[in-house]
Amino acid sequence: SQQGEEDPQALSIQEGENATMNCSYKTSINNLQWYRQNSGRGLVHLILIRSNEREKHSGRLRVTLDTSKKSSSLLITASRAADTASYFCATAQRGNKLVFGAGTILRVKS
């Protein structure tokens, strides 16, 4: 079964607006991470939230985790054209073995 499903699959917003992406998963986890992938490039780690944490901030990023609902959200505030990319959530049950979702394609229009 698939772990880590993001929604929406695609999101298009104007520069300056906020972007929210959601992720759901199925099994218990040790941590949940968000990665960004610019077109044709590698995955870049954005933020990690542990299973005993509920919210975490990093710059313009805010991540929440609800283990009772097995879901997480990534909020990017004051989006910029440079934020245009694919965003993936990934869960880790043990160690660094990650299970990725299908990703959300974010397009920020300037």
Next chain:
Amino acid sequence: EAGVTQFPSHSVIEKGQTVTLRCDPISGHDNLYWYRRVMGKEIKFLLHFVKESKQDESGMPNNRFLAERTGGTYSTLKVQPAELEDSGVYFCASSPGWNTGELFFGEGSRLTVL
């Protein structure tokens, strides 16, 4: 400090041929991972090395795939013989510890099997 580097960036081969992908992890990272993304699907785990030992190879799809990490430095992933369904992007990642959280990814090797 150099990041994770992968070679080649893109390979186009005929069905039945052999391809070898290479990954150089960040210096000092004992943990090395291979993932792949087949077109339109999720990024999936293939295997995990700790130094030169295979810690977890549960994601390797079949015996046409062979991964090695001689001397615990760079790693190779060989596909022999390649099939059409092997087309996709193969990502390598490394980390200093086995439970440190963040993985550092290379830019991937795109494999196209015709």
